[in-house]
Amino acid sequence: MLTKKQIEKYADVMVWAVMEERRGKFSKGDIVRVKFDLPAISLAEEIQVRVLDKDMHPDMC
Numbered sequence: 001m002l003t004k005k006q007i008e009k010y011a012d013v014m015v016w017a018v019m020e021e022r023r024g025k026f027s028k029g030d031i032v033r034v035k036f037d038l039p040a041i042s043l044a045e046e047i048q049v050r051v052l053d054k055d056m057h058p059d060m061c
Contacts, residue, residue, distance in 0.1 A: 002043075011046035015054075028055040035061055 002010065019026060026032065032051050036044040044060060051058040 007043050007046055011043060011050055014043075015047060015050045019054075026054070026056060029057070031057045031059055033059045033061065 034044055034047050034051065048058045048060060
């Protein structure tokens with residue numbers, strides 16, 4: 001099990017990687033799909049926070 005701090009750092013890295021590697025850049029107001037399995041819900045919630053902080057709309061599924 002990861003600690004809260006580890007999950008936060010993992011979410012930071014995942015969001016950073018997607019933002020850097022995507023060919024078409026994200027813009028404010030974009031809808032971003034976040035797919036996850038139930039065991040990863042705490043990580044998905046942290047990713048959701050970061051997507052919202054960037055003024056985008058997460059579609060959690």
